[in-house]
Amino acid sequence: MSSANFYRRAEFLTSASKLANAPPDEGIEIAFAGRSNAGKSSAINALCGQRNLARTSRTPGRTQLINFFTLDPQRKLVDLPGYGFAKVSLRIKEEWQRSLSAYLEQRSALRGVILVMDIRHPLKEYDLALLDWASQRPLALHILLTKADKLKRGPALSMLQQTRQQLADYPQAVSIQLFSALKQSGLEESYRLLDNWFERHHSADSTPDPTPDTPPDFVPSNPPE
Numbered sequence: 716m717s718s719a720n721f722y723r724r725a726e727f728l729t730s731a732s733k734l735a736n737a738p739p740d741e742g743i744e745i746a747f748a749g750r751s752n753a754g755k756s757s758a759i760n761a762l763c764g765q766r767n768l769a770r771t772s773r774t775p776g777r778t779q780l781i782n783f784f785t786l787d788p789q790r791k792l793v794d795l796p797g798y799g800f801a802k803v804s805l806r807i808k809e810e811w812q813r814s815l816s817a818y819l820e821q822r823s824a825l826r827g828v829i830l831v832m833d834i835r836h837p838l839k840e841y842d843l844a845l846l847d848w849a850s851q852r853p854l855a856l857h858i859l860l861t862k863a864d865k866l867k868r869g870p871a872l873s874m875l876q877q878t879r880q881q882l883a884d885y886p887q888a889v890s891i892q893l894f895s896a897l898k899q900s901g902l903e904e905s906y907r908l909l910d911n912w913f914e915r916h917h918s919a920d921s922t923p924d925p926t927p928d929t930p931p932d933f934v935p936s937n938p939p940e
Contacts (some may be wrong), residue, residue, distance in 0.1 A: 718906035721915070725792055728862040736815040737781060742789035744824040745912055747826035749831030750841045751797045754861035755894060759830055760782075760793060762905055769794050778810065781818060790913050791824075812844075819848040825913045827855030830907075834871060834893070837878045850886050857908050858882075861870070861883040864898045875887040883913040899917070 731737040749755035756769035782794040795818065796811050814933065819825070828849050832842055837860060851854045860878065863871045873915075875893055882889050890908065894901035910916055 716885060718910055718915075719764060719902070721786065722762055722906070722909070724776065724904075725763040725765065725768055725784045725786055727768065728791065729784050732780055733814050734781075734821060738783055738791075738820070741915055742754070742824055743826045744783075744791045744793050744822065745792040745827050745829065746795050746818070746825060746911060747829045748795040748845055749797050749833060749861075750836075750839060751910040752835075753793070753797065753831045753833045753836075755797060755831040756884050757896035758859055758894060759792065761899060762902060762909075763792075765813075768821065783813060786913075788900075793818075793825075806940065815845070818843055819845070819854065819895055821853060830858045831861050831880075832858060834863050834874050835865060837874065838881055846885065853887045855912060856887070856889045858889060859894040859901070859905065860891065861894050861896065863893040863897040864902065891913045 729738060747755050747759055757835065759769040760766060763784075769782070778872070779796050781796065784792040784794070786792065791853060796813055819828070828845070830842060830845055830849075832838065837858075846856070860871075871893055875891065879891055882891070892901055892904050894905065
């Protein structure tokens, strides 16, 4: 099965307000994290070829839960809450932080984290905090510089290089790429990484697609997140 068709099978499983309410800690999970308004939901939707798998909102920070999506019985995508621009109380933000910290530090099934950052505003305080959490285990970490279509090719590549240099002294290896949900660019690079983390190349998932020429049902749009 091709990567595009495999991730198109993603289905919503459940939401959890805290780690104690999460599904059984088994199999392999890959989590998406990012500051509100960074384009996290749009990235998940683009990768899974679905318009509304992960909700996008005009109100940043609206997604306050840990959302689980199944790909098969042993593999899940996880959408973590972000709160950068959210107009909520300090108490709520602290609760989100505790939930994030508990998930990142304690979840045995967690294989790696995709950190989503707006290419125009990379490595903000929240991003650095998440990097610190990930380094405590340590966890595999990959950065999507989203909304790459907002910059011309030259400036986008320059920002990619600048961000990579800023991460050079980080205590663990972090991979990074350009990504645009609007232009559908960066998908194949992301699929290769996800397949590796999910160990798909070692499994029976390599069986041919029954309908390999079927176009995806995802129609590019420009959601507000």
